[in-house]
Amino acid sequence: MTESGSTSSITQPADLLEAARPLIELAIAEDIGPGDATSEAVLPADLFLHGRITAKGAGVVAGLPVAAAVFSRVDPNLRFVPHIQDGDSVAPGDLVAEVMGPGRGMLAAERIALNFLQHLSGIATFTRTFVDAVAGTRATILDTRKTHPGYRVLEKYAVRMGGGQNHRMSLHDMMLVKDNHIEAAGSITAAVERAHTAYPELPVEVEVKDLDELREVLGMAGVAGMETRPTGMAGAVDRVMLDNMDLEGMRAAVDLTAGRVGLEASGGVTLARVAAIAAAGVDYISIGALTHSAPVLDLSMLVSAPTGETGFDESVRSTATELAARIREAKAALGPALVILGHHYQRDDVIQFADFRGDSLKLARDAAACRDAQYIVFCGVHFMAETAAILAQPGQTVLLPDLEAGCYLAEMADLADVERAWTQLGTVMDVEREVVPVTYVNSAAALKAFCGQHGGVVCTSSNAQAVLAWALAQRPRVLFFPDQHLGRNTAKRAGIPLEEMALWDPQRSFGGHAAEALRHARVFLWRGWCDVHQRFLPEHVTAWRERRPGIRVMVHPECPMEVVDLADEAGSTAYIIRRVEESPPGTGWAIGTEFNLVNRLKNEHPEQFITSLRLSSGEAWGSGHGTPHCVGGLEGESEPSYCSTMNAITPEKLARVVEGLVQGEVINPVTVPPDVARWARVALERMLEVSA
Numbered sequence: 001m002t003e004s005g006s007t008s009s010i011t012q013p014a015d016l017l018e019a020a021r022p023l024i025e026l027a028i029a030e031d032i033g034p035g036d037a038t039s040e041a042v043l044p045a046d047l048f049l050h051g052r053i054t055a056k057g058a059g060v061v062a063g064l065p066v067a068a069a070v071f072s073r074v075d076p077n078l079r080f081v082p083h084i085q086d087g088d089s090v091a092p093g094d095l096v097a098e099v100m101g102p103g104r105g106m107l108a109a110e111r112i113a114l115n116f117l118q119h120l121s122g123i124a125t126f127t128r129t130f131v132d133a134v135a136g137t138r139a140t141i142l143d144t145r146k147t148h149p150g151y152r153v154l155e156k157y158a159v160r161m162g163g164g165q166n167h168r169m170s171l172h173d174m175m176l177v178k179d180n181h182i183e184a185a186g187s188i189t190a191a192v193e194r195a196h197t198a199y200p201e202l203p204v205e206v207e208v209k210d211l212d213e214l215r216e217v218l219g220m221a222g223v224a225g226m227e228t229r230p231t232g233m234a235g236a237v238d239r240v241m242l243d244n245m246d247l248e249g250m251r252a253a254v255d256l257t258a259g260r261v262g263l264e265a266s267g268g269v270t271l272a273r274v275a276a277i278a279a280a281g282v283d284y285i286s287i288g289a290l291t292h293s294a295p296v297l298d299l300s301m302l303v304s305a306p307t308g309e310t311g312f313d314e315s316v317r318s319t320a321t322e323l324a325a326r327i328r329e330a331k332a333a334l335g336p337a338l339v340i341l342g343h344h345y346q347r348d349d350v351i352q353f354a355d356f357r358g359d360s361l362k363l364a365r366d367a368a369a370c371r372d373a374q375y376i377v378f379c380g381v382h383f384m385a386e387t388a389a390i391l392a393q394p395g396q397t398v399l400l401p402d403l404e405a406g407c408y409l410a411e412m413a414d415l416a417d418v419e420r421a422w423t424q425l426g427t428v429m430d431v432e433r434e435v436v437p438v439t440y441v442n443s444a445a446a447l448k449a450f451c452g453q454h455g456g457v458v459c460t461s462s463n464a465q466a467v468l469a470w471a472l473a474q475r476p477r478v479l480f481f482p483d484q485h486l487g488r489n490t491a492k493r494a495g496i497p498l499e500e501m502a503l504w505d506p507q508r509s510f511g512g513h514a515a516e517a518l519r520h521a522r523v524f525l526w527r528g529w530c531d532v533h534q535r536f537l538p539e540h541v542t543a544w545r546e547r548r549p550g551i552r553v554m555v556h557p558e559c560p561m562e563v564v565d566l567a568d569e570a571g572s573t574a575y576i577i578r579r580v581e582e583s584p585p586g587t588g589w590a591i592g593t594e595f596n597l598v599n600r601l602k603n604e605h606p607e608q609f610i611t612s613l614r615l616s617s618g619e620a621w622g623s624g625h626g627t628p629h630c631v632g633g634l635e636g637e638s639e640p641s642y643c644s645t646m647n648a649i650t651p652e653k654l655a656r657v658v659e660g661l662v663q664g665e666v667i668n669p670v671t672v673p674p675d676v677a678r679w680a681r682v683a684l685e686r687m688l689e690v691s692a
């Protein structure tokens with residue numbers, strides 16, 4: 001639970017898109033099916049359109065990443081440019097987003113994208129009205145589990161965008177002892193005791209219907225005088241729900257409780273009544289209507305006829321051109337005070353502004369070498385900007401154009417879980433003498449610091465082999481996190497048999513192993529993965545070889561071992577680029593890594609045949625618009641492997657950050673606490689020495 005009592009932390013964009021993906025597939029199947037008959041009949045196949053999504057009512061927008069994913073799923077050539085961010089307010093007529101690209105795909109996707117956007121914006125708007133109504137009181141507005149089946153993560157995300165907070169996500173992340181449980185157990189005390197005995201780690205909320213029941217809760221161990229008690233402590237009640245109490249009852253409950261435990265008002269909460277409920281002094285007000293009865297926010301999309309040589313509306317072209325001019329102007333104004341770093345996975349319209357481009361290792365070195373720049377703008381994801389901030393000189397500032405651009409893989413290990421693993425391993429072996437912690441650079445700064453403090457090191461996909469060899473020369477075993485695939489592929493290549501590797505599941509005690517199995521292992525592999533690379537499958541390799549004999553398959557070592565084993569070559573991003581650059585004309589490549597990089601290599605090397613391993617037909621590229629048009633495909637596998645968080649960095653966001661610097665405003669700085677930075681630097685410098 002968070003301090004405020006919210007139990008949800010899984011509504012960041014990567015998780016949002018993960019939850020949205022099956023819903024998008026369902027919506028496309030039910031709405032488009034075999035095709036959009038009207039658009040296919042009326043629109044020429046090569047017609048490009050410019051769509052403008054505007055608000056028809058006032059409200060709060062939520063769901064822009066989902067709308068973007070719908071357009072890109074229906075046709076990867078469609079470009080979605082948001083003009084505001086989720087959580088922003090709009091008035092009637094305000095421009096929300098633009099869409100550019102093939103008309104048929106745009107019109108086929110329109111209704112689905114707007115359905116998501118209107119529904120989620122409606123929830124955000126409705127939530128905001130309640131949040132505004134209780135402004136100035138201590139009450140926090142919460143949602144409930146009354147969400148539409150399958151939509152929970154999306155709808156709870158929308159509540160957050162409206163300024164509310166999430167109650168529990170599901171039945172397994174928090175216990176709520178209600179009247180039926182109490183009836184079955186015989187008393188509140190008995191029910192709470194059973195709850196704590198069965199799941200001592202879970203927070204407990206108890207529903208009471210009157211003051212007598214509240215007195216029983218307050219009389220329990222762990223409540224009286226325990227306002228600072230740790231969440232989930234045995235015997236404690238973390239919150240009390242006042243079920244359908246009238247205002248007088250609520251006021252009496254607040255007096256009786258005197259702040260010893262959080263109080264949540266629930267049941268019959270309307271907009272007309274919510275301010276009075278908040279004034280009664282409760283801490284939380286939960287409202288099912290936020291998600292089950294919110295009216296939609298009316299939005300519409302209008303398209304304009306194509307003009308100009310390219311088929312794009314001139315205004316669209318000028319938007320992109322103007323943005324590019326503004327970024328170049330800001331760069332010129334800042335001169336050597338500004339350096340822009342760009343990861344290879346960035347989109348073309350962003351990476352064109354990078355002074356240095358590279359993979360994680362090269363950019364880490366570039367960041368350390370940028371001694372004269374006052375500002376380092378990192379066009380990449382959050383952990384990369386953190387790494388740059390750790391290696392930065394005193395007085396340098398690192399900025400990330402979108403602070404929400406995280407890394408799905410990096411989020412799969414956190415410090416608490418790694419410390420728990422270290423402690424548990426410590427009961428089986430002498431960890432400080434026997435185990436070297438190795439973190440992939442795709443990890444939070446706190447994990448790099450952990451490695452620094454415990455004799456460990458950072459690695460990238462470029463130097464993982466050298467780092468593993470170094471680590472095993474220090475101590476006999478390695479704890480490798482967070483990417484199991486990179487760890488397994490690297491260890492296997494180093495000659496370590498699979499039987500001497502143990503997959504550490506952070507959700508399970510001792511990673512899910514018996515002590516004897518742990519003692520037998522030389523490499524402990526954290527159970528994490530990159531969603532972009534894990535999508536490459538052995539059948540993709542087989543299919544390409546059947547369709548194009550002689551094609552060489554080259555994959556990134558974040559791909560599963562079965563794919564790496566089948567591939568002709570495996571290597572880091574830098575390796576993949578180098579191999580293409582040094583290959584003769586006519587070479588055929590099916591490459592298993594992030595799509596923007598593959599597409600850029602294809603455009604830069606027309607003398608070779610280059611395709612994504614996930615696409616089924618290399619001949620089916622679109623022309624001249626920087627993204628491929630994929631037709632047909634391995635069944636259900638035609639979606640390109642974009643890194644959605646890398647793609648969150650747009651020219652608009654980059655322009656905002658660099659123009660802010662010109663005006664003396666530092667937008668989206670990335671900082672690392674000094675003690676974390678100090679130890680993280682130790683681990684990073686060990687890596688740079690090992691791979692020098």
Ligand code: SF4
Nearest residue numbers: 407408409530532643
């Ligand atoms: S491609 Fe995978 S590992 Fe790389 S930033 Fe995206 S999610 Fe993270």
